[in-house]
Amino acid sequence: MRIRLFSILLILPAVSLLHAQTPQISEAGKACIECHSSSTPGVVEQWQSSAHAKKGVDCYSCHQADAKDPATFEHYGYKIAVIVTPNYCARCHAAEAKQFEKSHHAAAAQFIGSLDNMLGEIVEGGPRRTTVAASATAAK
Ligand code: HEC
Ligand code: HEC
């Protein structure tokens, strides 16, 4: 597991560099940040120091409800998912997921579990989020 996480860390930034873009936060993202700066300041701070923030990947980029996801709800005028599953990450990281799978003969499910851990422990940090991510994984 340790080796797998490390490998992904090497792959993702390298691939992402190929399609780097100027940061531009969506209107929805701005609304999330404005309100969550007071309701969940810790979440906003973590996001602000993330690689995602630097590339304009905002709250709504990840939390925007997928049409096929039954576990979503209306939240201040935005349809969102609380449980951001690895399928949501794959909306942007599909190429990385495929490449990793091919080169390491890894089962997609194992890779996907790693993505969850990675976000919880590295991208956003914090034990609380790790717990949520872990239970999300266990629930599948
Ligand atoms: C007008 C204020 C407001 C706006 C706008 C807003 N939120 Fe929230 N949101 C809240 C509050 C308040 C909570 C409850 C905080 C808590 O758990 O203590 C919350 C909770 C959440 C939760 C956790 C829900 C749960 O059941 O644990 C998520 C995820 C979330 N918001 C994401 C978003 C996203 C993404 C956006 C932008 C599309 C957004 N919010 C916009 C105020 C807002
Ligand atoms: C890279 C994708 C991503 C981005 C960007 C992102 N989130 Fe999340 N968010 C997640 C994941 C993954 C979880 C962990 C729970 C889970 O497994 O779904 C989570 C959990 C949360 C929770 C509930 C857990 C908790 O700790 O209270 C809130 C609230 C939340 N996010 C709000 C936000 C807000 C506000 C922003 C923007 C400032 C944001 N998120 C940006 C993916 C993201």
Ligand code: HEC
């Ligand atoms: C809307 C598109 C989008 C979504 C959704 C998304 N990402 Fe990303 N992610 C990016 C971009 C763009 C970068 C590139 C950042 C860079 O090159 O500095 C990135 C970078 C990363 C990195 C590298 C971080 C670093 O420090 O260089 C990791 C790890 C990552 N994403 C994991 C995830 C996980 C896990 C999820 C799902 C919870 C997710 N991403 C959802 C677009 C996205």
